[in-house]
Amino acid sequence: MKNLAELEVELFCRGVKVDPSFDVKNYLSQRTRAGLGSGIDIVLSSKRKKRYLNVPVVENFAQKSPFLITKNGDVFTLKDDREIEAHYKIEIPELPDWYQKKTSSGKVMSRIGVLQGTYLGVYVGDVCKFWRVTPKVACKFCTTGLNVGKSEDLEKNVEDVVETALTAKEESGITFIHFNSGEQEKGGVETVAPFVKAIKERVGLLVGVQVTPSKDLWKYDWLIDIGVDHFSFCYEFQNPQYFEKYCPGKAETYGQKTFFDAMEYVSKKMGKGRNSGEIIAGIEPLEDTLKAIDYITEVGCFPTVCIFRPLIGAELENYDSPQYEEMLSVMRYMYEACMKNNIIIGLAPNIEVSLIVNPDDVVELAPPSLGKTFYETKRKLMKSLAYPIFLSKMRKRKVKIDALNPSSYKKRK
Numbered sequence: 001m002k003n004l005a006e007l008e009v010e011l012f013c014r015g016v017k018v019d020p021s022f023d024v025k026n027y028l029s030q031r032t033r034a035g036l037g038s039g040i041d042i043v044l045s046s047k048r049k050k051r052y053l054n055v056p057v058v059e060n061f062a063q064k065s066p067f068l069i070t071k072n073g074d075v076f077t078l079k080d081d082r083e084i085e086a087h088y089k090i091e092i093p094e095l096p097d098w099y100q101k102k103t104s105s106g107k108v109m110s111r112i113g114v115l116q117g118t119y120l121g122v123y124v125g126d127v128c129k130f131w132r133v134t135p136k137v138a139c140k141f142c143t144t145g146l147n148v149g150k151s152e153d154l155e156k157n158v159e160d161v162v163e164t165a166l167t168a169k170e171e172s173g174i175t176f177i178h179f180n181s182g183e184q185e186k187g188g189v190e191t192v193a194p195f196v197k198a199i200k201e202r203v204g205l206l207v208g209v210q211v212t213p214s215k216d217l218w219k220y221d222w223l224i225d226i227g228v229d230h231f232s233f234c235y236e237f238q239n240p241q242y243f244e245k246y247c248p249g250k251a252e253t254y255g256q257k258t259f260f261d262a263m264e265y266v267s268k269k270m271g272k273g274r275n276s277g278e279i280i281a282g283i284e285p286l287e288d289t290l291k292a293i294d295y296i297t298e299v300g301c302f303p304t305v306c307i308f309r310p311l312i313g314a315e316l317e318n319y320d321s322p323q324y325e326e327m328l329s330v331m332r333y334m335y336e337a338c339m340k341n342n343i344i345i346g347l348a349p350n351i352e353v354s355l356i357v358n359p360d361d362v363v364e365l366a367p368p369s370l371g372k373t374f375y376e377t378k379r380k381l382m383k384s385l386a387y388p389i390f391l392s393k394m395r396k397r398k399v400k401i402d403a404l405n406p407s408s409y410k411k412r413k
């Protein structure tokens, strides 16, 4: 049988079939936000950690998967039909009761935000402008334009988000909320700022932000002072030709350099290991993905590597899902690059992201060495030392900065 790191990577690449003993319908689309992910969240548990992963189910390639999920009473089993003995016990988390609750404006909470692993994911702002212009310049792997306003509400005001986050904190024990958005008329950082402020003042959570980059780097100071704990920068591809071809809107409007400048700026300001560069593996050549991992870790960020999923409705719907062996080498490289650059991963409490392979999910892929033992010991030590710091960041606090008016912040500075 495979170790769980290998199994996780293979499940992302091959997906699963589902036996009729498990009525999967209710679970689908309950973990997606703005078209990120498409399948069901499953949990693989080991002594070291619980891994959450959103496994493809509905795409064509998943129908040919050697993996099958069966249900017997409350017990779920994952079988691999290539090996008779290969049965893995898995958990499929129940959908939380609060999914059906309503905010005071009458909105169903699961149409405001959803759990993607152990954290709350919320898309804010209008449907990405790259989907709305003619001709469309949306990223070719993306399905945001098909989801926002359909499987989730388009109008999400601050009050809706605060009420949903408070309920998710109380009932699901979340510690982290992640805001993402597409291209926005008034700018990504401007769109997200009032939500960040309200969460810090009225809910008390760690806050992550993933929006299009700003060329005004001082606006990151503004957002950090309002309370952002983590930024991720989705530049997707290291190879400039692939970036231009597959992300035409981002290439025309920003260019890779804007992403790089913003990422390097916040990394210097906030310190090593706090922010991430997000890329898609399985489309551009392998050596470019490895270059991206080198670059991201060398500037002090950790890589969030999405294994490409040919989502139904995306322009790349008919592309092949990536090769397992290749993705395995990418994930091993990712862990080793974090180790080499002393990026201490997995410190924040209770943040497991189901859409990607978290860097600390794949510890098992790196061969034993003195360097690995030293790095893992340091990670454990720093995790316990960092815990009280995270707790204090999760306390509600008054934010004096105006989240609607960045220029007043600039003047004051």
Ligand code: SF4
Pocket: 128, 129, 130, 131, 137, 138, 139, 142, 143, 144, 181, 182, 183, 249, 250
């Ligand atoms: S910027 Fe690209 S990936 Fe993001 S929502 Fe718009 S089209 Fe999708």
